[in-house]
Amino acid sequence: MTAGALLLFPGAGTGADHPSLVAIEEAVDLPVARADFPYRREGRRAPDRPAKLVACVREEAAALAERTGLPPERVALGGRSMGGRMCSLAVAEGLPAAGLVLVAYPLHPPGKPERLRVDHFPAIEVPCLFVSGTRDPFGSPEELEAHTAAIPGPVTHVWVEGARHELKGADEQVAAAVRDWLASL
Helix, strand or coil, X not given: CCCCEXXXXXXXXXXCCCHHHHHHHHHCCCCEEECCCHHHHCCCCCCCCHHHHHHHHHHHHHHHHHHHCCCHHHEEEEEECHHHHHHHHHHHCCCCCCCEEEECCCCCCCCCCCCCCCCCHHXXXXXXXXXXXXXXXXXXXXXXXHHHCCCCCCEEEEEECCCCCCCCXXXXXXXXXXXXXXXXX
């Protein structure tokens, strides 16, 4: 299913104006919406519980589909770290999407590889793009590849050599990877 629009969410500690999300928006040739989660809009630092965050993804996806006149399954969803993770949870729970753009997916907390965030992977049937640094403490390339094998939909990995979770200095590379992947759907 060709993507007709893209909805992006930030990681837990940043807002929708994060430079990498802006770079993605500028690189892709689709309508893009960057959205903040409720706790950020309310000026709080601590993220809400996943159920509230996933509900926000559903609301923003429906609003973008309505604004663009697209069916929900033509909207690609994703974002950085926690933002991408919440989109993946929403899709695993049945939210239609053209695909998932997962930048710096937080596979597990740093130093706690036993606390995996992958139980929902077998329910994801849409194409997925994972863009991660090769030195990300939230999940190594080997860990990510091993766990994303549980995703029934097609999975693409793009590695930013030497980068950590922040993907510092790699905004153009990340944006190009997202642009090229979306164009291939």
